[in-house]
Amino acid sequence: MPTFIRLEAGALALADDPFTNVGDDEAIPPGDVIISLTRFQTEGEGLLGEGRQVGVRLESDEAVEALAYDLPRIAVVALAFPKFGDGRAYSGARLLRERFSYKGEVRAVGDVLREQAGNMVRCGFDAFEPADGSSLEDWRRASQRFRHVYQRASDGRSPAFEERGA
Amino acid sequence: MYRYDQIDRDMLADRTAEFRGQVARRLAGELTEDQFKPLRLRNGLYLQLHAYMLRIAIPYGSLNPTQLRKLAWIGRTYDKGYGHFTTRTNLQFHWIKLADAPDIMDHLASVDMHAIQTSGNCIRNVTADPYAGATAEEIDDPRVWAEAIRQWSTIHPEFNWLPRKFKIAVTAAAKDRTAAKTHDIGLNLKRDRSGALGFEVMVGGGLGRMPYIGQTIRPFLPATRLFSYLEAILRVYNRHGRRDNIHKARIKVLVAALGRDEFASQVEAEWEKIGHTPDLPDTELARIRGAFAPKTFDTLPAVSEAFEAAKLATPAFARFARNNLKPHKVAGYAIVEVSLKAIGETPGDCSSEQMEAVADIAERYGQDDIRVTHEQNLVLPHVKLDDVAAVWAALDAVGLATPNMNLVSDIIACPGLDYCALANARAISVAQHIARKFADPDRAELVGELKVKISGCINACGHHHVGHIGILGVDKKGEEFYQLTLGGSGAEDAAVGQALGPALPYDKVAEAVDTLVETYLRERHDGERFLDTFRRTGVAPFKEAVYADVH
Numbered sequence: 216m217p218t219f220i221r222l223e224a225g226a227l228a229l230a231d232d233p234f235t236n237v238g239d240d241e242a243i244p245p246g247d248v249i250i251s252l253t254r255f256q257t258e259g260e261g262l263l264g265e266g267r268q269v270g271v272r273l274e275s276d277e278a279v280e281a282l283a284y285d286l287p288r289i290a291v292v293a294l295a296f297p298k299f300g301d302g303r304a305y306s307g308a309r310l311l312r313e314r315f316s317y318k319g320e321v322r323a324v325g326d327v328l329r330e331q332a333g334n335m336v337r338c339g340f341d342a343f344e345p346a347d348g349s350s351l352e353d354w355r356r357a358s359q360r361f362r363h364v365y366q367r368a369s370d371g372r373s374p375a376f377e378e379r380g381a
Numbered sequence: 382m383y384r385y386d387q388i389d390r391d392m393l394a395d396r397t398a399e400f401r402g403q404v405a406r407r408l409a410g411e412l413t414e415d416q417f418k419p420l421r422l423r424n425g426l427y428l429q430l431h432a433y434m435l436r437i438a439i440p441y442g443s444l445n446p447t448q449l450r451k452l453a454w455i456g457r458t459y460d461k462g463y464g465h466f467t468t469r470t471n472l473q474f475h476w477i478k479l480a481d482a483p484d485i486m487d488h489l490a491s492v493d494m495h496a497i498q499t500s501g502n503c504i505r506n507v508t509a510d511p512y513a514g515a516t517a518e519e520i521d522d523p524r525v526w527a528e529a530i531r532q533w534s535t536i537h538p539e540f541n542w543l544p545r546k547f548k549i550a551v552t553a554a555a556k557d558r559t560a561a562k563t564h565d566i567g568l569n570l571k572r573d574r575s576g577a578l579g580f581e582v583m584v585g586g587g588l589g590r591m592p593y594i595g596q597t598i599r600p601f602l603p604a605t606r607l608f609s610y611l612e613a614i615l616r617v618y619n620r621h622g623r624r625d626n627i628h629k630a631r632i633k634v635l636v637a638a639l640g641r642d643e644f645a646s647q648v649e650a651e652w653e654k655i656g657h658t659p660d661l662p663d664t665e666l667a668r669i670r671g672a673f674a675p676k677t678f679d680t681l682p683a684v685s686e687a688f689e690a691a692k693l694a695t696p697a698f699a700r701f702a703r704n705n706l707k708p709h710k711v712a713g714y715a716i717v718e719v720s721l722k723a724i725g726e727t728p729g730d731c732s733s734e735q736m737e738a739v740a741d742i743a744e745r746y747g748q749d750d751i752r753v754t755h756e757q758n759l760v761l762p763h764v765k766l767d768d769v770a771a772v773w774a775a776l777d778a779v780g781l782a783t784p785n786m787n788l789v790s791d792i793i794a795c796p797g798l799d800y801c802a803l804a805n806a807r808a809i810s811v812a813q814h815i816a817r818k819f820a821d822p823d824r825a826e827l828v829g830e831l832k833v834k835i836s837g838c839i840n841a842c843g844h845h846h847v848g849h850i851g852i853l854g855v856d857k858k859g860e861e862f863y864q865l866t867l868g869g870s871g872a873e874d875a876a877v878g879q880a881l882g883p884a885l886p887y888d889k890v891a892e893a894v895d896t897l898v899e900t901y902l903r904e905r906h907d908g909e910r911f912l913d914t915f916r917r918t919g920v921a922p923f924k925e926a927v928y929a930d931v932h
Contacts, residue, residue, distance in 0.1 A: 278620070300419055300502065302542025306619050309539055314654060330403070330420055337538035347416075361395045363388045365532045367658055368539065375388045375532065376665035 220354050221320075222341040227355050230342075234270055234291060236324075249293050249322075252277050255285075263288055272324065275303040279310050286317050291342070296325035305338045312339035312369040332358035339369030382443055382750065383528045383672040385493040392535065393490040396497055400424045401483035408480065423503060423541075425471075425496025426482055430802050433477040436499040437489060441509035441527035441551070442470035442753035446740035449751055451492045453736035459485055463732040466721060468793055468844055469506055469548070470753040471499055475800050497535060502543045502630075504534035504615075508550040508559045511752040514673060515762035517710035518554035521570045521578055525670045526607065527551045529661055533608055540615045544622035545630035547615070548587075560755055560871035562586045562595040563847060565632045566614060571601060578604040584614060584644070585636030588841035592877045593633040598645035605666075608659040613652035617644070676748050676763055681713025685766035700822060701773050701784040713766055717747075719759040719776060720783040720791060724816045727809045728794045729757035738779040746772050755871075756793055756832075758786070789831040789898065790816040793844055797837030797854065798861075804837035806854025806861035807887070811835055814891035819898075828898055831911045832870075847871035849912045850894060851878040861887045867897070867923060868915045882924050893927045900926040 221230040234247045239254055248262065249270035262269050270291025271282060282289060292311055294304035304323070311317040322342035323335050329349040336358045345354060365375050373381070385393075400420075407417040421427075425436040437452065444452075452472055456464045459481050460474040467473055477485070489495055498505055509527040513519065530549055534540070540547075550559040553570035561567030567583035579601040586595030602610050614632075623629045636644045692699040707716040719739060722728050731739075743751045743761055746768040752760040764772055776782040785791045792815060795801065797808030812835055819825045834848030838855075845851035851866035862884035869878030885893055898911070900923050905914045915923065 334538040
């Protein structure tokens with residue numbers, strides 16, 4: 216099993232992943248699934264009707280706005296990093312949290328390296344599939360590297376200008 | 382100037398520790414070069430032709446003597462005893478060992494300096510007017526906003542992996558000394574009729590392969606709304622900028638593709654949704670503003686007898702005073718420009734000894750304040766007229782009193798083929814040849830303001846597109862050739878230069894510049910700069926003269 220890390224109540228922990236990531240040309244297995252946006256648009260309604268949890272995987276060129284009306288029913292939005300240098304998903308995650316008040320899981324999938332852990336947590340990701348063999352401890356250290364932050368983001372941390380005013 | 386507090390220092394310490402770990406993992410083979418490259422770039426470390434190059438940030442070009450002495454020490458300890466000031470007001474060392482880099486970062490952090498985001502596809506070092514706080518022309522102190530932008534852009538979680546690099550400039554005077562219109566975002570401070578402070582926001586300027594002059598997307602943004610607006614611009618760009626082709630990934634390409642009006646309306650729509658959340662509270666702006674409170678100036682007569690007497694007694698000093706002094710907002714003071722363009726030297730290079738001399742001078746005569754300009758010179762912004770002669774003598778003793786500000790030998794040149802892995806042609810030696818042609822200071826003064834800018838490849842680090850005379854090195858079947866452009870400007874009258882004609886071989890470039898200058902002297906009307914004459918006559922007389930000469 217690849218490492219799967221979740222952020223719950225402010226703490227990172229190893230977790231079991233109940234979801235099966237299903238490709239567009241694969242049959243839907245039983246249980247909770249993560250499917251592509253295209254597939255969700257055609258098969259999502261039916262799958263949700265079966266009482267299982269459904270997640271949607273968005274590629275980096277797919278806008279989170281496409282899910283705006285379905286978000287309350289979606290358990291996971293998996294945002295893809297085709298390359299770790301492709302930073303579109305950070306904007307996607309922030310919009311999910313800050314604009315659409317999405318409370319479900321926002322998962323980082325693809326080329327996910329520990330160097331991005333801090334940025335990801337700040338932008339509202341709360342589930343990670345590291346592709347670089349990071350252990351929980353590596354991930355924790357990387358995501359907690361900076362004692363202060365300069366900007367407001369999705370994690371609710373007080374930026375420097377608030378710390379200074381306190 | 383701004384003093385780091387414990388929070389700013391902790392940020393640097395945490396970043397340095399992170400980078401030390403990344404270097405160790407790279408050296409141990411745990412990170413591939415592909416994975417490591419964007420990480421080292423975000424810490425200013427490039428792999429060049431001969432060694433690693435370290436680019437150190439000098440936020441809005443502002444330094445104190447302690448910092449400059451530390452840079453001198455690093456140059457002597459880890460490099461070859463000199464550094465190179467760049468068109469981004471950074472300092473580069475060209476001969477760094479990877480294993481030394483984390484220690485250098487620690488030394489930098491000890492004087493509140495760093496190399497964060499001086500490269501990579503992220504928000505880079507912010508530029509501001511080098512005369513900030515000293516010129517009477519300014520509407521507000523641009524450093525206040527530049528420092529706030531420095532903090533906001535540092536390790537921004539959403540905008541750390543943009544399609545391409547991103548540069549912001551802040552200016553507050555009618556005369557633009559930041560080349561704001563060649564930046565991804567240019568911010569020009571203004572006041573509206575009620576006296577409220579705001580920014581004209583210009584977007585999509587940039588040089589490189591496809592030069593664009595920035596376009597105004599908002600004539601007046603209330604200053605208090607700056608950060609929500611920046612967030613809106615960056616978010617539109619982060620989401621929609623091209624990532625399939627590195628040469629089409631800058632925001633200028635997105636702005637050009639959408640058109641200015643459509644881009645502006647997308648930004649406005651995003652901005653409306655963002656609301657006020659990212660904007661800085663007044664208390665923080667006031668805290669930063671306090672750090673740039675006006676210096677204490679003595680009450681002095683507008684005319685200094687000592688200064689006037691020194692000019693009469695020493696013609697060389699009089700020449701320096703004519704070319705390198707600029708008016709200060711306070712009577713009895715001057716802004717002193719320190720040329721890093723000594724004839725025959727590499728533009729922008731500065732030895733450790735010279736850095737220490739400038740640090741000493743700034744401490745003794747210059748209120749501990751040193752600026753770096755995007756034209757690769759230094760500025761002592763607050764010098765008493767009574768002290769200018771002493772400053773000149775001290776500069777002259779270390780070869781820093783070249784009286785050529787804005788003259789033909791005050792050339793911008795990128796490192797070119799001598800250092801850079803991307804270059805097609807040499808730039809430094811072309812600059813040296815041209816400077817030698819105009820070594821006679823009387824002739825250089827007769828010619829007057831003339832901005833020559835040289836790039837060793839199409840990436841345009843030498844800003845050739847906006848040179849009054851621009852020179853671009855190209856490779857033609859393994860030989861260095863140079864394309865000349867005329868009429869460009871990076872200032873408030875920004876324009877992209879116009880091609881002169883077929884590229885010239887290496888050994889004909891200085892001669893061609895000489896011919897261009899002679900043509901200008903023949904054609905000019907009273908009071909015209911080279912640029913003005915060119916704009917009046919067009920390219921024809923210049924083209925005729927140069928190619929008549931060549932053939």
